[in-house]
Amino acid sequence: MQKIMREQLIEKAASLLNNGTVTAVLGWGKGEFDYDVTPAVFKTEEELKAGFVWNDFCGANFSKYLVKKTDRLEGKLLVFLKPCDTYSFNQLLTEHRFDREKVYAIGVPCNGMADIAKIKAVSGEGISAVDTNGEKIAVTTIYDDAPVMIDPADVLAERCINCKSKKHVAYDELLGEEGDVIDSARFDEVARLEAMSADERFAFWQNELSRCIRCNACRDACPACTCEKCVFDNPASGVENKSPANSFEEQLFHVIRAYHVAGRCTDCGECSRVCPQNIPLHLLNRKFIKDINEFYGEYQAGETVGSRAPLVNYTTEDIEPGEVFDRRDK
Amino acid sequence: MRKCSLNAVNEVFAEIAKAAKLYLPVDQADGSAAFKEWENGVTWSSALNTVKSPKDLFFPQTEDLMAFKTEGKSIEVIDTRREVEDFVVFGVRACDVKSFEILDRVFIKEPVDSYYASKREKGVIVALACTKPSETCFCTAFGICAEEPCGDVSAWKTEDALYFRANTEKGEALMKRLEALTEECGEDAVNAQKEKTAQIMKKLPLAKLDTGAFGGGKTEQLFNAPEWDELSSACLGCGTCTFVCPTCQCYDIKDFNTGNGVIRYRCWDSCMYSEFTKMAHGNNRLTQKERFRQRFMHKLVYYPENNDGLFSCVGCGRCLAKCPISMNIVKVMKKLGGKDSE
Ligand code: SF4
Ligand code: SF4
Ligand code: SF4
Ligand code: SF4
Numbered sequence: 001m002q003k004i005m006r007e008q009l010i011e012k013a014a015s016l017l018n019n020g021t022v023t024a025v026l027g028w029g030k031g032e033f034d035y036d037v038t039p040a041v042f043k044t045e046e047e048l049k050a051g052f053v054w055n056d057f058c059g060a061n062f063s064k065y066l067v068k069k070t071d072r073l074e075g076k077l078l079v080f081l082k083p084c085d086t087y088s089f090n091q092l093l094t095e096h097r098f099d100r101e102k103v104y105a106i107g108v109p110c111n112g113m114a115d116i117a118k119i120k121a122v123s124g125e126g127i128s129a130v131d132t133n134g135e136k137i138a139v140t141t142i143y144d145d146a147p148v149m150i151d152p153a154d155v156l157a158e159r160c161i162n163c164k165s166k167k168h169v170a171y172d173e174l175l176g177e178e179g180d181v182i183d184s185a186r187f188d189e190v191a192r193l194e195a196m197s198a199d200e201r202f203a204f205w206q207n208e209l210s211r212c213i214r215c216n217a218c219r220d221a222c223p224a225c226t227c228e229k230c231v232f233d234n235p236a237s238g239v240e241n242k243s244p245a246n247s248f249e250e251q252l253f254h255v256i257r258a259y260h261v262a263g264r265c266t267d268c269g270e271c272s273r274v275c276p277q278n279i280p281l282h283l284l285n286r287k288f289i290k291d292i293n294e295f296y297g298e299y300q301a302g303e304t305v306g307s308r309a310p311l312v313n314y315t316t317e318d319i320e321p322g323e324v325f326d327r328r329d330k
Numbered sequence: 331m332r333k334c335s336l337n338a339v340n341e342v343f344a345e346i347a348k349a350a351k352l353y354l355p356v357d358q359a360d361g362s363a364a365f366k367e368w369e370n371g372v373t374w375s376s377a378l379n380t381v382k383s384p385k386d387l388f389f390p391q392t393e394d395l396m397a398f399k400t401e402g403k404s405i406e407v408i409d410t411r412r413e414v415e416d417f418v419v420f421g422v423r424a425c426d427v428k429s430f431e432i433l434d435r436v437f438i439k440e441p442v443d444s445y446y447a448s449k450r451e452k453g454v455i456v457a458l459a460c461t462k463p464s465e466t467c468f469c470t471a472f473g474i475c476a477e478e479p480c481g482d483v484s485a486w487k488t489e490d491a492l493y494f495r496a497n498t499e500k501g502e503a504l505m506k507r508l509e510a511l512t513e514e515c516g517e518d519a520v521n522a523q524k525e526k527t528a529q530i531m532k533k534l535p536l537a538k539l540d541t542g543a544f545g546g547g548k549t550e551q552l553f554n555a556p557e558w559d560e561l562s563s564a565c566l567g568c569g570t571c572t573f574v575c576p577t578c579q580c581y582d583i584k585d586f587n588t589g590n591g592v593i594r595y596r597c598w599d600s601c602m603y604s605e606f607t608k609m610a611h612g613n614n615r616l617t618q619k620e621r622f623r624q625r626f627m628h629k630l631v632y633y634p635e636n637n638d639g640l641f642s643c644v645g646c647g648r649c650l651a652k653c654p655i656s657m658n659i660v661k662v663m664k665k666l667g668g669k670d671s672e
Contacts, residue, residue: 032664033465033535036656039564049661060655065564121361123379128535140531171560211358213382213391215573217654220566231602238606242582243392243597256449274654276570278360 001108001132001152004176006054009080012106012175013052014045016078022104023075026065028058034130039065040076054080056114056132059157061270063088064223070102077103082110083179084163086170087266087302088223093170093222094305095264097226100161106281107168109176112152112160117278118156123148159269159282162186169303187265187290191284209250211277214243218281224261231256262288263309266302295319331520332612333493341494342511343368344421349507350416350454353387365668374421378464379646381575388431388449390460391573392597394443395583399469406523410593414448416506417526420456424479425469425646427457429576432633432642436579454500455457458482461527464621466647468536468660474644477527486520493520535658536645553627553661557665564655569600571658572625572648577642580606601625626662634672 025048027039035057042048062079070077083090093100104240114137119130119169123139131138131147137155138147164186166179189267193201216232219225231237232253239252241319267289271281292299295321310318346352349370355375356366363377365384382391392402397408430450437446457479460467467473469476478484482501486493496502505512531537572578582599585592599606601624607615615621625655633642643659650658 029654032650032660036650038656038661041563071332084428117361125462126530126534127465142465142530142535144347144502158482207359211360213573217566217568217570217571221654229604231618233609235605241584241597242599276569276574276652277363319444 001112001134002054002056002220002310004054007267008175009050009054009106009108010045010052011046017043017045017048018103021072022078024069025052026069026077026082027052028054028060028063033127035114035119035127036302039251041069044222054260056112056152057116058082059273061085061088061221061268062224063092064090064221064226066098066103067226069102070098076101076268078106079103080106081168081171082108083166083168083251084110084266084268086168087165087300088268089170089302090305091264091266092226093289094225094302094307105176107166107171109179110160110164112156114152114155115157118157119150121156122155134144150272152207157269158280159267160176164267164297170305178185186286190286190290193283193287194238195327202226208279209254211279212250212254213277215276216240217276219257221270221274222257222261222263223268223270224267235309240245246260247273254281258288260286261285262313263292263299264301265289266300295324297317331493331495331515331517332511333491333506334485334508336490336492337624338511338566339374340370342508343374344370344608345511346418346420346504346510347499350418352418352420353384353421354555364634367418370637372514378460378467379423379426379648381580381648381652382576383429383574383646383648384422384455385426385429385433385576387417387419388430388453389437389579389581390601393445393594394595394604397591397593401590404417411445414452416448416452418454418456422455422479422481422484423458423460423465423646423656424474424476425478426576427481427645428469428472428474428647430455432644433579434579434635435637435640445491453503454483455481456483456485456494456501456504459486459527461487461523461530463530463534464525464651466650467534468539468645468647470600470645471539471541472529472535472538472641472643472645476531477524486523488519491519496606515625539645539663540667541663541670542639544630544634544641544663545639546631548631549635552631552666553623555666556624558619561657561662561665562619565602565618565622565657566654567604567618567621567637568648568654569602569604570652570654571603572600573598575649576648577644578625578631600627626659629659630663 016022026044027042028037029055030051031037037053037057037310039060063085119139123141126141126143128142129140136149139148139150140147162184164184167181232240234240264286269282292310299310343352353365353367354368355363355377356372357375358364363375365380376523386516394410397410399406399498437443459479463476483504484495494506576660580599581596583596602621607613629643634640
């Protein structure tokens with residue numbers, strides 16, 4: 001259950017549309033089954049009332065959409081941002097990827113989003129309704145008249161279990177109460193992988209990545225991946241490929257992508273959320289974040305606008321490559 | 331009709347695997363299912379469907395076509411094709427069975443695609459009736475009968491038994507091999523199950539989805555519909571929908587430079603990708619809206635126009651479940667078809 005109600009968001013959006021502050025609203029659009037929410041642009045109060053939703057399935061991070069949606073837009077676009085989304089928002093501003101003047105950002109508190117796969121693991125297939133407005137999530141299926149009641153904590157998305165911050169780091173206006181940066185356990189799983197032998201770790205990743213179908217959803221949803229033309233889409237690059245040609249190629253794509261977003265990845269979790277094969281991609285990026293923290297001191301991408309990530313900022317105190325090498329077995 | 335006890339399925343699998351490779355849905359570590367080769371110790375998944383469709387076994391995501399080896403000024407052309415051996419795909423749902431009819435019309439038409447055709451010739455499909463469809467299923471919209479799947483053999487799984495009915499010569503040959511492990515039986519249990527599933531199908535949220543607004547001859551009406559803007563507006567162009575789809579059939583042919591030669595292979599391509607229509611003169615689909623429109627126009631209008639009204643969607647629901655932004659063919663149909671589609 002979210003603290004802020006859908007009606008409050010609609011009221012806010014409608015008033016900003018009606019008084020001319022914004023010309024359009026980027027929000028979550030109603031789907032077929034309560035949980036299949038699609039990012040959508042709303043232009044009138046009627047459209048908002050008919051199709052705007054805010055529930056436990058509004059996981060999509062809108063920050064990246066701002067790049068395209070504000071391009072050639074007349075006036076301002078209203079965007080709703082959850083705490084994690086605001087980090088991507090700042091990071092994109094740091095990289096000059098959209099015009100801040102064209103955006104009116106409203107921070108919305110978030111109690112964590114639900115993972116429909118986890119819900120289905122409890123309720124089974126055949127969902128006819130999901131109600132996330134109560135203390136418990138009520139799931140009705142066509143197979144049973146009585147709804148299955150689920151504790152939201154049991155079906156939280158991975159990234160929400162490991163939420164790093166309930167604090168919004170960017171907004172023009174905040175609805176509800178501000179939260180805090182949280183001490184999360186998000187590096188525990190990385191530490192578990194680090195504790196493995198190199199062979200075990202290789203086997204772990206090979207097994208995970210062997211499921212990859214190279215749909216590129218991870219890259220396309222990633223707010224750090226905003227290149228006009230990705231090397232993997234460019235026939236002239238020599239590495240363009242539409243399928244994993246072999247297991248080496250499969251790993252190459254992911255390793256290169258992880259390196260390219262290192263220091264810029266805010267750990268928003270979109271990659272793992274969208275992967276149709278449930279590959280824990282966030283663990284690759286989190287490994288980089290953990291290393292950066294350990295080598296250069298705590299750094300959170302997107303915490304502020306304009307910050308220079310340690311990897312692109314030389315200082316004489318920087319760790320020597322040799323020291324990194326020596327740590328490899330620790 | 332023949333049957334065997336559910337306790338004996340592994341013996342049935344072992345018997346099939348003696349003479350042919352056997353593929354069936356197996357649970358993966360992440361909880362989803364995939365078609366995997368059966369061997370002793372592998373457990374048949376009870377999942378409704380796999381993430382990737384069984385299309386992969388006939389039209390693999392990547393497949394070597396030929397190779398070239400250079401030495402000095404000579405080029406040797408190498409035929410990389412292998413003799414395809416008999417194989418059996420077990421547990422294919424009715425929607426996926428239908429997808430092969432759609433693919434056949436593309437690949438087994440002059441000029442015949444021998445890579446695909448040879449696998450279709452050697453592969454035996456054992457279809458499995460559905461008992462617990464998902465809310466994302468809408469096979470009925472395309473006239474597919476989930477409780478009565480086609481295939482070389484149709485199979486039904488009840489509480490305690492597995493029932494088989496051979497539909498083709500290939501299917502009969504397979505059943506003949508299983509004679510000692512199965513027994514002749516009546517159809518009552520299967521009929522009861524069919525009736526039950528038919529009732530469930532009517533309760534599915536998409537049961538009333540109607541295709542009336544689509545089909546051959548609708549290009550002019552639909553191509554310039556203003557709704558495409560809104561429908562495609564959030565599409566990431568990732569291609570997940572095309573890669574999980576059992577009927578998407580587009581591929582690219584690529585050369586992989588090995589240093590002293592070339593491996594020419596094909597791999598699935600996606601109309602959702604920016605380079606898909608790149609040609610010598612440039613690219614004629616420059617926006618995601620045009621690419622997005624292509625996918626749905628192909629399935630709902632162009633394909634039926636060229637194939638006696640047959641749609642090239644089977645309502646398996648994979649794109650509904652897997653699109654990162656939850657945009658899909660059902661939303662497209664409801665929006666473009668208006669009230670008629672709901
Ligand atoms: S989203 Fe998943 S399956 Fe798709 S390319 Fe990324 S890792 Fe591979
Ligand atoms: S419709 Fe969905 S799955 Fe298909 S390309 Fe667009 S975002 Fe990806
Ligand atoms: S378009 Fe979607 S529902 Fe239709 S066959 Fe393809 S994946 Fe299945
Ligand atoms: S779409 Fe129909 S045939 Fe396919 S899995 Fe669902 S109920 Fe079965």
